[in-house]
Structures are given as structure tokens and as C-alpha cells.
Amino acid sequence: MPTPCFARKILPALLCALAAAAGVADAAPTISRLTPPSNPLSADAVTLARFLPGQRFDLQATVRPDAGQTISSVEFKVDGVSVGTISGNGVVGNKSLLPATAITATVPNAVAASLRAYSTQSVGVHTLTAVATQSDGSVVSRDGNFEVVGIVANNGRPAKNIIIMLGDGMGAAHRTAARIMAKGYAQGKAQGRLAMDTFPYTGMVMTASLDSIVTDSAPGMANYVTGNKAQNNQEGVFPDDTTDAFDNPRVEYLSEYLHRNRNTALGIVTTADVFDATPAANAVHTSNRGNGTGIVDQFLDDRKLTGLTVLMGGGRKWFLPNASNSTNPQATNGSQRKTSTDYVLPDDLVAGWGASKGKLDAGRDLIADFQSAGYTYAPDKSALDAAGVPDKLLGLFTFSNMNVALDKINARRGVSTVVNDYGFPDQPMLDEMTDKALKVLNKNNANGFVLMVEGASIDKQAHLMDSDRWILETIEFDRAIQKAKDFATANPDTLVIVTADHECAGAAIIGAYTGTGASKSNVATYEAAKFPKYTINADGYPQTTDIAGKMLIGYGANADRYETWQAYPQPAQDSQQPFVGAAPLNTYPVNAAARTGNGFLISGQVSGEQAVHTATDIPLSAYGRGASLFTGVFDNTDVFFKLGQIAIGGAK
Numbered sequence: 297m298p299t300p301c302f303a304r305k306i307l308p309a310l311l312c313a314l315a316a317a318a319g320v321a322d323a324a325p326t327i328s329r330l331t332p333p334s335n336p337l338s339a340d341a342v343t344l345a346r347f348l349p350g351q352r353f354d355l356q357a358t359v360r361p362d363a364g365q366t367i368s369s370v371e372f373k374v375d376g377v378s379v380g381t382i383s384g385n386g387v388v389g390n391k392s393l394l395p396a397t398a399i400t401a402t403v404p405n406a407v408a409a410s411l412r413a414y415s416t417q418s419v420g421v422h423t424l425t426a427v428a429t430q431s432d433g434s435v436v437s438r439d440g441n442f443e444v445v446g447i448v449a450n451n452g453r454p455a456k457n458i459i460i461m462l463g464d465g466m467g468a469a470h471r472t473a474a475r476i477m478a479k480g481y482a483q484g485k486a487q488g489r490l491a492m493d494t495f496p497y498t499g500m501v502m503t504a505s506l507d508s509i510v511t512d513s514a515p516g517m518a519n520y521v522t523g524n525k526a527q528n529n530q531e532g533v534f535p536d537d538t539t540d541a542f543d544n545p546r547v548e549y550l551s552e553y554l555h556r557n558r559n560t561a562l563g564i565v566t567t568a569d570v571f572d573a574t575p576a577a578n579a580v581h582t583s584n585r586g587n588g589t590g591i592v593d594q595f596l597d598d599r600k601l602t603g604l605t606v607l608m609g610g611g612r613k614w615f616l617p618n619a620s621n622s623t624n625p626q627a628t629n630g631s632q633r634k635t636s637t638d639y640v641l642p643d644d645l646v647a648g649w650g651a652s653k654g655k656l657d658a659g660r661d662l663i664a665d666f667q668s669a670g671y672t673y674a675p676d677k678s679a680l681d682a683a684g685v686p687d688k689l690l691g692l693f694t695f696s697n698m699n700v701a702l703d704k705i706n707a708r709r710g711v712s713t714v715v716n717d718y719g720f721p722d723q724p725m726l727d728e729m730t731d732k733a734l735k736v737l738n739k740n741n742a743n744g745f746v747l748m749v750e751g752a753s754i755d756k757q758a759h760l761m762d763s764d765r766w767i768l769e770t771i772e773f774d775r776a777i778q779k780a781k782d783f784a785t786a787n788p789d790t791l792v793i794v795t796a797d798h799e800c801a802g803a804a805i806i807g808a809y810t811g812t813g814a815s816k817s818n819v820a821t822y823e824a825a826k827f828p829k830y831t832i833n834a835d836g837y838p839q840t841t842d843i844a845g846k847m848l849i850g851y852g853a854n855a856d857r858y859e860t861w862q863a864y865p866q867p868a869q870d871s872q873q874p875f876v877g878a879a880p881l882n883t884y885p886v887n888a889a890a891r892t893g894n895g896f897l898i899s900g901q902v903s904g905e906q907a908v909h910t911a912t913d914i915p916l917s918a919y920g921r922g923a924s925l926f927t928g929v930f931d932n933t934d935v936f937f938k939l940g941q942i943a944i945g946g947a948k
């Protein structure tokens with residue numbers, strides 16, 4: 297960043313030098329942040345914010361005036377040409393100069409100048425300049441840059457439908473473990489292939505976020521569908537200096553871009569709570585992935601921006617009205633709606649994007665509002681089956697995250713009561729949800745769709761170092777991938793990609809079980825591990841994971857855990873559930889370190905109760921229209937530009 301004296305344009309250099317020499321307090325305004333973020337130290341195009349032609353994003357500058365002064369105007373220029381000047385405080389159309397009271401203490405007395413929903417069709421690297429003038433006439437400017445990435449026109453047929461299969465936390469080890477369990481090996485060869493193994497093209501993805509080598513799921517998803525790096529815990533936005541989690545500078549999602557340009561539909565299917573980072577990072581813009589009330593409201597309120605047609609998963613706790621609207625206590629119906637996590641947008645953002653204003657309404661009955669907007673509501677698998685193929689579909693099968701495949705399957709087999717303990721005995725499997733979503737999206741499909749399907753608890757169970765549960769999650773996810781592949785085979789103008797947002801837990805297949813007992817000496821390594829042979833039932837899942845010589849998993853990013861090498865009858869507690877503190881859920885172990893039983897303690901390398909995400913590259917496999925673009929090693933933001941090329945310009 298230039299020094300204040302260097303940046304000052306209208307005061308003579310001599311005066312500036314004299315002021316500095318005399319120790320006089322600096323007398324120039326400063327621009328401490330310019331959005332979209334760029335790296336002024338590098339002219340390397342790969343470090344720039346990048347956009348598709350016409351993709352919308354917000355311009356913003358955080359400007360700090362001198363003591364006793366105010367900022368009178370901020371002008372944004374692209375390649376030296378003005379694209380808008382914001383004068384005085386307040387909001388005019390899509391522009392605003394926010395008062396200092398909305399700015400965090402990190403930049404005291406500052407203002408945020410915003411120009412919402414900017415876009416340009418001009419391909420290439422552009423210089424972005426913000427010029428701020430304060431009340432005494434002093435001027436400061438700061439340069440950044442961004443790139444518009446071209447689309448090759450008429451480059452083959454465009455993909456009409458794009459299906460993103462997102463195995464949360466699914467690294468190479470998670471894929472391998474699912475293959476070993478579901479397909480078996482003999483004489484060194486896999487006896488079958490996962491559906492994702494049959495995709496003809498595979499590449500490796502770098503997963504870093506804007507502010508860390510180790511991403512969480514919000515940037516992990518958002519980076520694929522915005523083309524830009526988000527900061528950890530943020531989705532569909534750039535970071536800013538205000539305290540409001542919903543006013544951040546936005547960047548347009550793939551779903552919004554294609555809906556605006558091609559009138560596509562959007563489907564979101566997850567085994568998580570639908571407010572969770574991965575589903576929300578396809579349609580909702582916020583700097584706080586935890587703001588569930590506003591996130592689920594925005595799904596419905598901004599459906600005209602995204603084309604939302606299918607939304608399925610857990611998360612009913614955010615949709616049920618909280619009658620105690622004003623004081624926000626725990627609602628007895630399980631509602632977790634609170635005004636503190638709800639949203640109201642600033643007027644410039646509403647004007648620029650055509651977004652819904654929002655409202656602090658903890659008492660909202662969001663299921664009823666979805667139904668009024670034409671969505672058929674399915675609270676369980678029976679209702680999902682009975683719904684046929686409606687025009688629009690909302691499925692909310694649990695209060696928060698859905699139960700995992702191992703517990704759902706064991707319930708269907710009549711050997712477990714875990715899903716009953718959660719109060720939701722009739723939950724669909726992810727492949728059943730995916731099949732229904734594809735039928736609904738394909739019903740009125742003249743313009744195509746974007747569908748994101750998340751295998752969410754591959755990650756959640758890897759965090760808990762519950763190996764049996766995440767391996768079955770991966771098998772369940774692969775069965776959903778088979779549904780997507782079948783659809784793409786029948787509808788060849790479809791692209792399917794299978795990937796993850798990041799690896800979770802540093803999972804590794806370390807060998808097999810020697811027999812009885814729980815200690816390090818029970819791990820058979822190398823040739824002693826042989827080939828574990830699981831019996832797969834007609835439902836597609838192992839009859840039991842506790843076979844003789846079962847595959848064993850170690851963790852390179854682990855917290856403390858007690859390990860028995862056997863499947864746990866109960867999952868660890870899920871703190872997202874509204875009634876986790878009451879019986880029977882409060883009888884479940886709180887975490888992996890609480891599974892004292894007869895296991896042995898494995899000391900973790902990280903503090904806390906859960907294994908953590910890692911920065912390791914993850915595989916991406918592609919099938920269908922444009923799949924050949926997904927080879928080599930590339931950044932997660934590169935995926936967005938490949939998708940744009942395939943969806944708009946076509947692919948051979």
C-alpha cells in the first residue's frame with residue numbers, strides 16, 4: 297500500500313515532507329480496502345479476482361478520513377473511465393456511502409463506499425481505481441485490478457444441465473475406502489468400480505480459500521460456483537469492514553448467472569441441514585455461514601435470482617415459526633429461528649441486485665411460505681414418494697443434519713433405533729433424493745438446470761473419526777452419483793462433476809484388523825492386511841462392517857479419540873440438533889474422546905474435539921458434456937470458468 301504522502305495527489309510534495317518531518321499527524325484520507333480483492337504486489341493474472349463476461353459483482357472501498365474531516369465522494373474507475381461516483385452519505389440507487397457507525401473498530405471512523413452489481417463484457421485484465429475526496433479537498437486514490445475471462449463461442453454444444461456432486465470432505469482415501477468396502481479386491485485388483493471411478497476424466501483440485509491454505513466448506517463450495525476466493529466462513533461475498541453479515545460485497549453465483557442469462561432452474565440436495573455451508577454457498581450471500589434464519593429465508597426470498605426449484609435435506613428447525621419472536625428463547629417446537637441470525641439488506645444492494653429486502657421475522661412460518669410459492673412439501677420419505685413429480689419441491693426430513701447412511705440403513709433393516717431417537721424414523725437415502733430431484737428438475741426443463749447434491753456427512757463423520765460411518769456415507773454418495781450418471785447418459789447435454797470442497801481429517805487406510813482387542817498391535821500392515829472381504833446386501837450396503845480382517849483407518853489431522861476398531865452402535869452427538877441436551881440424544885457420546893469403553897486413547901495432533909480439514913488437493917472426476925476439460929491440476933476457482941465455458945460457449 298502506498299504511504300499517505302505518496303498517495304496524496306493535490307498537496308505539494310514539499311508540504312507533505314515538511315509535515316512528516318515536523319511530526320504532524322498525517323493529513324490524508326486512506327483507502328484501507330478495495331474490493332474485489334487483488335494482489336497489488338503481483339502482476340500475475342492468476343492472483344486476480346476473475347469473472348465471466350457480464351457476471352455481476354460489487355465494487356467497494358473502505359475509506360478513512362482525517363480527524364475532523366468527512367468523505368465527500370468516492371469515484372470508481374475501470375481502466376481510467378468512471379463507472380460511478382458516490383457523493384454524500386446514504387443510498388442512491390445501487391450506490392451507497394455507509395456511515396462510520398456501521399464499520400468495525402478495526403478501521404475507526406471509516407466509511408464504506410459501494411457500487412452494487414457492476415459487470416462488464418470486456419474480456420481481459422482491467423485496472424480498478426477508487427478515488428476518494430474528503431471535505432477539505434484532499435484526495436486519495438488506490439488501484440486494484442480484476443480480470444474478465446473470455447468464453448470461446450460456438451465451441452461445440454453447450455451443456456444444458458450441470459450436476460455438481462459434492463462429497464464434503466471427500467479426499468482420495470475416502471474414495472478408496474468406499475471402493476474397498478463396496479467392491480472388494482482380489483489378487484491386487486479391485487473387483488468392481490465405484491460410479492465415480494467410471495467417469496472418464498479426473499483432475500486434482502487445489503482447495504485454498506482467500507485467507508487460508510485450509511478452507512472450510514463455505515469457500516470450498518463458493519469458489520467453484522463464483523470463480524472467486526471467498527474468506528473462511530463466507531459464501532457468495534467478498535470480505536468487508538462492516539459488522540452486518542448480509543451487506544458484504546456480492547459476487548454472482550453460477551446459479552444466478554445462468555438463471556439470468558438462460559433461465560435455468562436450481563436444485564439443492566444435501567444430507568446436511570440445508571442452511572449448512574455447502575448448500576447455502578450455491579444461492580445465499582453472507583459473511584457468516586452460521587446465520588441460519590436469514591440463510592433459509594434467502595433461499596425462498598431470492599428464488600427469482602437463482603431459479604430455486606428443488607431444496608431437500610435436513611434443517612426444519614430453521615423453517616418452523618418461533619412464536620417467541622421478540623426475546624428469542626428456545627422454541628418448544630424445535631424452531632431455532634432468531635432475529636439475531638436473520639437478515640435485512642441495505643437498499644443499494646436491493647436496488648443493484650433486485651434482491652429481496654428481507655425482514656427480521658423469527659415468527660415466520662417458512663414452510664407455509666414455500667407452499668404458498670408453489671412448492672410441494674415432503675416431511676419424510678413416504679411423502680416424498682407420494683408427491684409424484686411436482687413443479688417445485690421442498691423436502692425437510694429432520695430438524696437439522698439428517699441421520700447418516702449406517703443408521704438409516706440399520707433402521708430399514710430393523711437393527712437400530714438411532715433414527716427413532718432423533719424423532720425421524722422415515723428418512724430417504726441420498727440416491728432416492730437425487731432421483732426425485734432430477735425428475736422434478738427435468739419436468740419443465742426447456743432451459744436446463746444446475747443441481748448440487750452434497751454427501752455432507754462424509755465430512756461430519758470424518759471430523760468425528762467415525763470411520764465406519766463415513767465410509768458408508770461415501771457409499772451412499774456414490775449411489776447418488778450413479779443416479780446422476782444415469783441421467784447424463786439418457787440426457788447427453790448434461791455435465792456431471794464429482795468432487796469435494798476439501799479433504800477432511802487426513803484420513804488414510806492403514807491396514808486391517810488382526811482379530812480381537814483394541815490397540816496398535818491389532819493393526820495388520822502391508823501383506824498381513826490382505827484383502828478385507830465385506831458381504832454386500834441387496835440394499836447396496838455391507839451386512840456389517842465388523843468383519844474379520846476389516847479395513848482400518850488412521851487420521852493425520854486428528855483430535856484425541858478412543859478407538860475400538862469396531863463400529864459404534866451410536867453416532868456421536870450432533871450439537872446442531874435442537875433437542876440434543878434431552879433424552880435420548882443426551883445419552884449419546886459427546887465426541888470421539890468420550891468413547892472410553894474398552895478402546896485405547898489415541899492422542900491427537902490438534903486441540904479440540906474433532907479432526908480438522910486439511911489443505912491436501914482433492915480429486916475431481918467428470919462425465920458427460922465438456923468433461924474433457926477437467927484434467928491436470930487446477931484451482932477450485934478454475935472450475936467455475938470451465939463450467940461457464942461448457943454451459944455458455946459449449947465444449948467439443
Ligand SMILES: [Zn+2]
Pocket residue numbers: 465513755756759800909
Ligand atoms: Zn468439515
